[in-house]
Amino acid sequence: MSILQGVSPAKWLLLLWVLFFSSTGVALGDSNVKVIANASVDVSVLSPSQLRRIFSMRQTTWPNGDTIRVVVMRNDNPLHEKLCKDVLGVFPYQMERQWNRLAFSGLGDLPVVVENELQMLEYIRGHRGAVGYVTQGLSTDELATIGVAKDTP
Amino acid sequence: MRTVGLLLCLFSSVVHAKELADKLSVHGYLAQGVVQAQDSNFINDDGDVSLRQTEIGINATYRLRPSMRLTGQLAYINGGNRYPEGLRLDYLFWDISLVNTLDWRVNLYLGRNKNHHWLYSVDRTVPQIRPTIIPPQSVYFDVFRDVALSSDGISLMAQTGNRLGDWQIQWSLGESQIDRQQMLNLLSPDAKGSLDQKYDHQFSVNYRPVESAWELGVLLLDSKFDYGAGEGDSLSNGDVRTSRLQFSLRYNAENWEFASELMKERVVFEDVLFPGFSNKAIAEGGYLQWRYFLNHNMTLLARVDVFDRDREFRNGENIVALSEGVIPAYFGFMDTATLGGTWKFASDWQLKAEYHRVKGTGRLAPVLIADVGNNDHKYWDIWALEVAYWF
Numbered sequence: 001m002s003i004l005q006g007v008s009p010a011k012w013l014l015l016l017w018v019l020f021f022s023s024t025g026v027a028l029g030d031s032n033v034k035v036i037a038n039a040s041v042d043v044s045v046l047s048p049s050q051l052r053r054i055f056s057m058r059q060t061t062w063p064n065g066d067t068i069r070v071v072v073m074r075n076d077n078p079l080h081e082k083l084c085k086d087v088l089g090v091f092p093y094q095m096e097r098q099w100n101r102l103a104f105s106g107l108g109d110l111p112v113v114v115e116n117e118l119q120m121l122e123y124i125r126g127h128r129g130a131v132g133y134v135t136q137g138l139s140t141d142e143l144a145t146i147g148v149a150k151d152t153p
Numbered sequence: 154m155r156t157v158g159l160l161l162c163l164f165s166s167v168v169h170a171k172e173l174a175d176k177l178s179v180h181g182y183l184a185q186g187v188v189q190a191q192d193s194n195f196i197n198d199d200g201d202v203s204l205r206q207t208e209i210g211i212n213a214t215y216r217l218r219p220s221m222r223l224t225g226q227l228a229y230i231n232g233g234n235r236y237p238e239g240l241r242l243d244y245l246f247w248d249i250s251l252v253n254t255l256d257w258r259v260n261l262y263l264g265r266n267k268n269h270h271w272l273y274s275v276d277r278t279v280p281q282i283r284p285t286i287i288p289p290q291s292v293y294f295d296v297f298r299d300v301a302l303s304s305d306g307i308s309l310m311a312q313t314g315n316r317l318g319d320w321q322i323q324w325s326l327g328e329s330q331i332d333r334q335q336m337l338n339l340l341s342p343d344a345k346g347s348l349d350q351k352y353d354h355q356f357s358v359n360y361r362p363v364e365s366a367w368e369l370g371v372l373l374l375d376s377k378f379d380y381g382a383g384e385g386d387s388l389s390n391g392d393v394r395t396s397r398l399q400f401s402l403r404y405n406a407e408n409w410e411f412a413s414e415l416m417k418e419r420v421v422f423e424d425v426l427f428p429g430f431s432n433k434a435i436a437e438g439g440y441l442q443w444r445y446f447l448n449h450n451m452t453l454l455a456r457v458d459v460f461d462r463d464r465e466f467r468n469g470e471n472i473v474a475l476s477e478g479v480i481p482a483y484f485g486f487m488d489t490a491t492l493g494g495t496w497k498f499a500s501d502w503q504l505k506a507e508y509h510r511v512k513g514t515g516r517l518a519p520v521l522i523a524d525v526g527n528n529d530h531k532y533w534d535i536w537a538l539e540v541a542y543w544f
Contacts, residue, residue, distance in 0.1 A: 043255070049314030049363070050255045058312055061219045061253050074500075076449045089364055093446065094405055097282055104279040105267045106214060106224030106244050107260075109178050 031086030032136040033079065035146040036121075040066060040128045045147040052088045054131060056098040057108040062129060070111035071123050071132035079117070083133045087148055181211035184280035186505075186539030188233075188287075192530035195517060196233035205233035206539060208280060210243065220250040225265075228278070234518055235295035237334035243267065243278065244303045256315075262308040262325075268301060269310065269323060270357040270372050272401040272414050278302060280541035284412075284444060284454055285493050285507050287537060290516040291438030291460035292399070292414045296338050300329040304353045318362040325355050331378075340425075341522035345383030346390075352377055359401075370401035380425050388521075391424030408446050415439035417464075426521065434463040450498070454507070456491040462515045469515070472523075483531040484523045487515035502542050509535040 035051065037043070042064055046054070053059040060068055073080040075092040084092045102108025114120050117134045124130040124143060134140060186206030190196045196203050212226035225245035231238040246264030253259075268274040276283045277293055288295070306327020313320050328350045331339075336348040352375075359370040374397040382390050399416040416439055422432045438460035445453045461467045462485045469485020493507030514528040 046255065047314070049319060052319065053255075053258070053312070053314060059253075059255065059258060060250075063255065065219055067216075067219055091405060091407055092449075093410075097276075100279060100282040101275045103178075103180050104182070104210075104212065104226070104282075105269065105275040106212065106222075106226065106246065106248065107269070109214065110180070 031082055033082045033087055033133050034136045034138065034140070035083075035087065035131065035133050035148065036124060036140050037131040037144040037146055038124050038128055039142055039144055040064075041131065041144050041146075043146060044144070045149050047149045048087065048089055051146075051148065052090065055083070055088055055111075056090075056095055057102050057111060058098075060108070066129035069127050069130040071114055071120055071130055072111045073114060073116070073120070079133065079135060087133075176216045177213065179211065179213045180544060182208070182280050182541060182543040184208040184539055184541035186286055186537055188535065188537040190533065190535040192528075192533035193511070193514060193517060194234050194524055194527035195533075195535060196235070198234070198527045203233060205231050205238075206286065206537060207231040208278070210278070212243075220253065222248040224248060232295065232298075234338070236298050236338065237332060241299065246308075252311075256313060258312045260310050262310070265303050265305050266308040266325060266327065267303045268325075268355070269308075270325070270355045270374075271399065272370065272403065272412060274301065279543075280505075280539065281503055281543045284442060285456070285491060286505050286539045287491075287507070287509060287535060289414075289440035289442070289456060289458035289491075290487060290489065291440055291458050292416055294516050296516070296518045296520060299335055300331060300350060300353075302329075304329045304350075306353075316363065318360060318365065320361075321357075321359040323355075323357050323359075325353075327353055329353060338518040339520050340380070340388065341519050342524075343387050343522070344380075345386040346381045346388060347383070349379050349381070350376065351379055351392075366405050368401075368403040368405070370399075372397065372399040372401070374399070388426065389424050389428045389430075391422065391426075391430070393423075393425065394421045395419065410444045410446075412442045412444075413440060434465070437461050437464045450496060452495040454491070454493040454495070456489075456493075458487075458489040458491065460487045460513075460515055462486060469513075480523045480525055481531070483513045483515075484525075484528075485513070485515055487511060487513040487517075501544060502540070505537075505539045505541070507537055511535065 041062055054068055055070055057070060062068055075096055081092055084090050084095055099110050103110045112123060114123055120132045120134055124132050187204055188196055188206045189202045191200045196205055208230050210226055210228040214222055214224040216222045226243040228243045229240050242265060244265050244267040246262045246266050249261045251259045251261055277288045304327030308325035310323045331348045331350060337344055354375045357370060357372040361368045376395045378393045380391050382388055395418055397416055397418040399414060401414040404411040418436045420434050420436060424430055440456055440458035442456040463471060466485060469482035472480050472485045473482050489509050489511045491507060491509045495503055495505050497503040511533050512531060517528055
């Protein structure tokens with residue numbers, strides 16, 4: 001006998017409807033994370049949705065045709081956590097899952113992983129199309145800064 | 154002069170090597186488990202502890218140009234009675250970017266395309282991201298793994314984000330190759346013919362509302378198989394048609410995650426068992442799964458999975474009647490409770506452990522002619538451990 005007996009589809013749908021509209025996800029907040037990119041990147045503002053597609057490796061080229069090289073820090077790095085939650089609106093484990101799904105299904109690749117902000121700056125400076133993040137206020141001469149739009153276009 | 158020439162060749166090789174390194178990416182994984190499924194033929198016929206839980210995969214992607222990539226994966230798997238042991242081409246396809254802007258991405262995939270429609274259809278073959286070693290059999294029937302994993306054909310995927318949220322819309326049409334061992338697993342060990350999938354047609358929409366923890370998905374699937382009887386075959390020429398409607402949802406919280414897929418599948422047999430045989434059944438099944446993240450490296454899991462082969466006869470009484478009492482009713486369903494855990498003890502290594510308590514044998518091989526001899530227990534269990542490495 002199955003537990004499916006006795007529960008009508010209407011009740012399941014009502015339960016889902018209540019859960020759907022009563023829960024919220026990660027609230028995007030003011031963050032001390034600055035999204036930076038190689039000087040070759042000619043984009044100055046992106047929405048959270050666009051940044052999410054870029055950092056989750058689903059968006060692979062910039063408008064100028066350059067390949068997007070995503071640079072991130074490890075899951076347990078507080079700055080990476082801030083990027084995910086405050087800027088992208090997801091949790092680090094969601095990003096990691098998405099990277100692995102793409103890399104092991106042929107639809108994408110893994111991002112470059114660095115250990116700290118120094119390595120982040122060095123990699124982005126030296127690779128065309130690279131994008132990453134550092135703490136607000138950190139000097140990022142010669143690099144492009146990408147602002148985060150409040151509203152999705 | 155010769156020295157200059159050699160230097161030029163070396164320089165050229167370095168440049169080409171750098172270009173190649175830039176355009177080529179290679180990844181892979183190795184996973185070895187130990188598993189036991191007592192009182193059933195899920196892994197082996199004797200129910201003993203087994204090492205038949207091995208997966209080795211290597212994939213490569215070559216980016217010809219920003220809008221075109223060639224990608225493929227070879228895998229060796231050994232899963233005991235669930236699927237044929239050996240090497241297989243999991244996927245090999247051209248990825249052609251038709252639209253690639255900051256707001257829209259539309260890709261065309263040609264070749265052997267991996268199934269991206271279901272919540273875990275990609276994850277099930279990737280040891281480091283799948284929630285459990287053994288997936289919920291209601292939706293991810295292991296005997297059907299190779300058929301459901303990928304298909305030879307065409308696929309279109311569109312991704313976008315707007316004020317409502319993030320969307321992924323996908324359509325695919327293809328067919329999977331079914332080899333002899335798979336056919337025996339699906340139908341009967343005595344089958345002497347051939348089973349061909351004529352088509353596998355899927356359409357799915359996945360949606361994540363803006364600033365929401367929810368992800369929702371809906372899938373439509375239509376597929377047809379033809380069986381051609383062989384000489385001296387106990388089965389006859391016929392066909393099988395399956396149509397599935399499936400919903401998925403996932404809730405992502407900071408320290409836990411809830412996922413579920415529910416499916417309704419109409420399966421129609423025409424002949425096959427014998428000339429004139431006709432059977433239509435609507436199967437229903439699904440699972441509810443919770444994962445709790447103790448920290449970045451340790452996860453606990455609990456899951457309930459249910460499957461009824463025919464919603465009109467959830468207790469399997471029709472099977473008893475059809476077989477004149479030969480096949481027990483518990484072949485009509487399979488309900489499973491699972492507890493498990495994952496420990497990522499190094500950046501590229503992890504250990505998984507899980508236990509499944511099962512009622513029923515509705516999702517064991519072979520599908521058409523039940524193996525009553527080796528599945529003579531209504532209640533049985535599985536435990537499994539697996540170490541995985543990836544790069």
